Amino acid sequence: MEKKRSIGVTIVAILLVSYSIWILPRLFHILLTGAFRIPDPVLHLSPTTQFLRFTVDVVFNFLILIGAIGVFLLKSWARKLTLYTASLFALSHLAWGICSSLLFPVFVKQRNLGQGLPDSFFALETFIVGVMPIVCFFAFAVYFFTRPKVKEQFR
Numbered sequence: 797m798e799k800k801r802s803i804g805v806t807i808v809a810i811l812l813v814s815y816s817i818w819i820l821p822r823l824f825h826i827l828l829t830g831a832f833r834i835p836d837p838v839l840h841l842s843p844t845t846q847f848l849r850f851t852v853d854v855v856f857n858f859l860i861l862i863g864a865i866g867v868f869l870l871k872s873w874a875r876k877l878t879l880y881t882a883s884l885f886a887l888s889h890l891a892w893g894i895c896s897s898l899l900f901p902v903f904v905k906q907r908n909l910g911q912g913l914p915d916s917f918f919a920l921e922t923f924i925v926g927v928m929p930i931v932c933f934f935a936f937a938v939y940f941f942t943r944p945k946v947k948e949q950f951r
Contacts, residue, residue, distance in 0.1 A: 805946060808941075812867070813864045816857045816858070860882065863877035871950070875947070882934040883935075886930075890927065893926065893928070
């Protein structure tokens with residue numbers, strides 16, 4: 797008997813593949829060209845820290861891509877891989893977002909870019925606009941793949 801994939805599983809898998817295909821070339825470009833060696837004017841990260849951050853992002857996105865392709869085929873291992881990777885990616889992105897949102901206002905103040913706005917505005921803006929959409933998407937993917945009717949499709 798052939799398994800039937802729901803529209804929701806197809807849409808989430810397409811979104812995951814699209815995200816990975818969109819972001820992986822950019823991350824590989826940064827790693828391969830050595831762009832991480834350029835001093836970071838915002839967060840003042842060392843080249844080693846930048847390299848580690850981009851390497852972790854490449855690994856997470858590559859695993860998400862593999863998992864999403866397996867989700868198309870309704871493989872149980874792919875659902876678990878996507879579930880674990882998406883949850884770890886969301887948590888790491890959330891932690892990174894908190895750190896960067898705390899450091900970004902310092903950069904704005906040093907460059908006099910604030911135009912009288914409070915520092916908390918830039919912290920919130922960085923977090924809400926730059927971090928939360930990605931965290932919410934991956935948190936939704938985790939929630940979606942734990943639904944009983946979705947889990948049933950992968951048996």
